[in-house]
Amino acid sequence: MQEDKVHAIVDACHLVENGDIEGASRLIGARYPFRPLSKSARAYTPRAMTKIFVRDGFIDRYRGDRLVYPPALRLLSHYMPDAFPYHKNGKMSVGHYAYWELFPTIDHVVPVALGGPDIEDNWACCSMLTNSIKSNWTLDQLRWSLLLPGDFTAWDGMVSWFLRRVEQDASVLVNLYVRQWYRAALEVTQGIDLVATQ
Structure with a gap:
């Protein structure tokens, strides 16, 4: 090819x-025709994202690396702003690298810009770093493959820690971001045994 x-x-x-x-x-x-990429803004709710992260076992589906639930990272920044700084736009010179290396996001396995559907079957959990590398390229173009989902019962991305922490310090719910993700975690993990040791 x-x-x-x-x-x-x-x-x-x-x-x-x-x-x-x-x-x-x-x-x-x-x-070798030029095909302009279509661009459309997509936004996913914390609930939709949590559902995919749990489904995929909090691993990067292209690299196999473990990832951490976004609001767990944010709580660390809340408690340790100097040691674990957060930047709202992901600026690497200001925010901690974990927000790129360990922060999960949703990627379209077949890019929407190349005609892939914006549906759960075409979504995969991966890190922000991996997502930025993949961009609008296909797996064939990158010579990557889609790995099997991880086991959420073995690694829950620190969801159980996040839920425990909010229950221990409800003052963090003043933050809208934390509050939205807390609700999402409760809804999505309802009826699932969480990893108690994390």
């Missing part, structure tokens, strides 16, 4: 060299 694209570029270069710009354009259009 990649070789075909390289050959298309080589052949187009030869046509340009021979003065056949129109032929080079037709060749590129037929063998």
Whole structure:
């Protein structure tokens, strides 16, 4: 596949060299066409995200790394603002690297920009770092594969710790972000045995 694209570029270069710009354009259009990416803003609720993180066992589905529930990280920043700083836009020179390396997000396995559907079957949990690398590329283009989900009963992403911490210090619920994620965690994990040791 990649070789075909390289050959298309080589052949187009030869046509340009021979003065056949129109032929080079037709060749590129037929063998390696430009397809503009569609862009649309998507926002997911804490509940929808928690549901996917739990389903995927809080692992990066492309790398296999463990990830941490977003509001657990935020509570650490609340308690230790100097040692574990948070920046609302993820600015790495200001916020802790954990917000890129361990912070889970939802990725579209087949990018929406390339025609992938915006449905749960096309969603995968991965870190912000992995998501930024993957961007709008397909797994074939990156030579990646989708790993099996993790086991939520073995690693819960510190959800149980987060819930315990909020119960021990309800003052953190003043923060809207923490409050929304707390409700989401309660709803999604209802009836699930949480990992008591985390």
